[in-house]
């Protein structure tokens with residue numbers, strides 16, 4: 665079956681997760697956040713989670729083969745379109761993804777979200793994630809709902825890897841490892857750039873416009 669993958673690239677807290685979920689819902693695509701899935705496997709103490717947990721706690725990227733396995737499994741199960749958030753993060757992962765998609769005669773387009781690093785650090789410090797549904801947002805947005813998830817009312821938690829030192833480490837790794845991936849897609853005419861500053865709705869409008 666021919667399909668299309670939309671790859672979302674951006675520094676930590678650039679909003680690509682939120683935009684990815686909105687896009688997947690609007691287009692009826694399957695959505696995978698490799699980071700979220702790995703954190704879930706850490707919590708569930710799966711074999712992959714036990715391996716990945718040590719890297720995540722240190723704010724380090726999980727080794728390529730672990731993540732590629734996860735993505736390969738998921739693409740094999742999913743439907744006509746895929747939204748990938750947090751993958752590929754390295755050139756080696758990008759090449760693996762091209763091979764996985766070529767085997768399914770499927771194409772790829774990539775989106776890079778631009779946000780400056782001071783704004784990103786402010787966002788990371790206030791970021792909260794629902795333990796039950798996929799809601800992610802800022803602590804300020806949860807004030808009206810008494811610190812509970814605005815979607816389902818469950819408890820919100822700070823991600824265990826969201827501390828400023830980890831943010832700086834992840835931001836540097838984004839620059840060193842993921843920006844070359846963006847260049848790789850740009851050189852092959854597959855990269856779209858979207859400014860990630862503004863409300864969720866504003867950024868989503870810009871994203872849809874670029875993808876048309």
Ligand SMILES: [Zn+2]
Nearest residue numbers: 794797813816
């Ligand atoms: Zn929730």
